[in-house]
Amino acid sequence: MDLPATILVVDDVPANLGLLFDALTQAGHRVLVAESGEGALAQLDHETPEIVLLDYMLPGMDGMEVCRRIKARPASADVPVIFLTAVDELDEKVRALDAGAVDYVTKPIQTPEVLARVRTHLRVARLQRDLADELEMRREAEEQLRDSLDRALIVAAPDGKVLFATRLAQTLLTRSFPASAPGSLPDALRPAATRIRSEEVAPGLGARWSTGRPGEPTVIELETRASEGPNALLPLGLTPREAEVLFWLSEGKANSEVAIILGSARRTVEKHVEHILGKLHAENRAAAIRTALKAMGGLRD
Numbered sequence: 001m002d003l004p005a006t007i008l009v010v011d012d013v014p015a016n017l018g019l020l021f022d023a024l025t026q027a028g029h030r031v032l033v034a035e036s037g038e039g040a041l042a043q044l045d046h047e048t049p050e051i052v053l054l055d056y057m058l059p060g061m062d063g064m065e066v067c068r069r070i071k072a073r074p075a076s077a078d079v080p081v082i083f084l085t086a087v088d089e090l091d092e093k094v095r096a097l098d099a100g101a102v103d104y105v106t107k108p109i110q111t112p113e114v115l116a117r118v119r120t121h122l123r124v125a126r127l128q129r130d131l132a133d134e135l136e137m138r139r140e141a142e143e144q145l146r147d148s149l150d151r152a153l154i155v156a157a158p159d160g161k162v163l164f165a166t167r168l169a170q171t172l173l174t175r176s177f178p179a180s181a182p183g184s185l186p187d188a189l190r191p192a193a194t195r196i197r198s199e200e201v202a203p204g205l206g207a208r209w210s211t212g213r214p215g216e217p218t219v220i221e222l223e224t225r226a227s228e229g230p231n232a233l234l235p236l237g238l239t240p241r242e243a244e245v246l247f248w249l250s251e252g253k254a255n256s257e258v259a260i261i262l263g264s265a266r267r268t269v270e271k272h273v274e275h276i277l278g279k280l281h282a283e284n285r286a287a288a289i290r291t292a293l294k295a296m297g298g299l300r301d
Contacts, residue, residue, distance in 0.1 A: 004028040005050040005122050010040040010066065011084060012058055016109060020053060023111040024118070037061030041069060048075050051122060053114070056085035056096065056104075064099050071100035078128070080121040084109065152222035158215055160185040167262065171230055171244045172222045174261055175251075176202035189220060204229070232296045237279050245272040249285060250292040 004027075009020045012035050024031045032049060034040040037058050043049075052070065056063040063083060070076050083096045083104040096104055102124075103117055152169040156162055162183050165173070173180065180186040188201040201207045206223040224231055233243035241262075248258045255273065259266040273285065282288040 003126075004030060005118075006030045006032065006047070007118065008032045008034065008040060008043055008049040008052045010034045010037070010052065010058070010063070011055040012036060013055075016055070016084070016107075019109060019111065020114065023115060027115055027118075029118075037063070037066035037069075040066055044070065044073065044076055049079060050125065051118060052079055052081045053105075053118075054081050054083055054101070056083050056087055056092075064095065067096070067099040067101055078125070080125050082114075082117055082121065152224075154185070154189070154220040154222070156185050156189075156218050156220060158217070160190055163217060167244060168230060168240055169222055171247065171262070172205060172224065175229075176205045185220075229296075233292055236291065236295055238276060242272050242276050242279070245269055246276050246288060246292045247296075249273070250289045250296070 007024055007029050009017060009024070009031060010033075011017050011020070014035075017033050017035070021031050021033060032043050032047065034043050038061060040052070040054070054063050054066060058066065063085075067081050067083070070079065070081060080102045081100060083101045084107060085092070085096065085104055086107040087093070093104055102121055105114055105117060151166060152172050153164075153166050154162060154169045154173075155164040162185060173186070177186040177188070189207055199207060204224060208221045208223065210219040210221075230240070230243040230247040233246050234240065236243075238246065244262060245258055248261055253261065255269045256266050258264075259269045262269070273288075276282070276288055277284070280288050280291050282291060
């Protein structure tokens with residue numbers, strides 16, 4: 001059984017509004033109505049429906065322009081729009097689809113046809129949302145895995161392509177090899193059969209290689225001196241992710257820059273900053289940065 005939905009019906013003919021309102025309500029849906037394009041957009045200021053039934057010919061702002069404006073709003077860009085039209089010319093139907101509509105119903109309105117098309121497009125929209133949610137959950141799960149590893153580990157293909165890197169490893173790569181192409185090992189870290197023990201590959205940064213058979217990926221662990229890098233901030237009671245954020249703040253980076261470096265959203269970084277201030281009992285960013293510099297040996301009392 002289909003779940004009920006909130007549907008916006010836009011038509012300047014009261015008889016059409018009444019017909020669709022009754023049919024959709026009896027099908028279990030919640031119906032919003034508007035008699036003009038301006039009225040439809042005003043409805044969207046307060047609530048985003050799951051689907052819009054939009055008259056092609058409206059007084060003032062026509063249905064084509066209303067559809068474009070619906071699609072231009074981030075909150076309603078993915079809402080399916082079905083045109084209700086008495087126009088039966090192919091060019092006009094193509095224009096309607098180009099404006100962002102997913103379908104059209106030719107007047108005079110036949111309620112069984114409208115209900116069938118509404119059911120179809122609601123299913124499609126919900127499946128798309130479910131798929132997007134699943135992909136986002138998988139992305140978050142991978143992010144959590146990266147964040148949960150407090151070691152700076154890299155898995156690299158024989159050609160130097162980075163297959164996986166923990167957050168700490170990404171931070172150290174960005175810091176020590178800023179000119180290196182994203183997703184590729186810098187030359188200093190290219191694996192070699194004789195490079196097993198830890199070697200210094202950049203100032204304050206060592207690396208340890210674990211090579212398998214020829215042609216297999218190589219695992220590289222980066223190591224920093226205790227007084228350098230985000231690892232030095234972990235004893236402050238921070239998570240590895242918070243330590244990375246504070247480390248980059250101590251390097252003079254703004255929240256937006258930290259977000260770019262860590263591949264995160266700015267709002268997420270701001271949340272981490274709030275948690276850092278709370279854990280360090282710091283009144284502001286400057287106080288937190290001062291604590292970080294002390295922990296990394298760059299500032300004396």
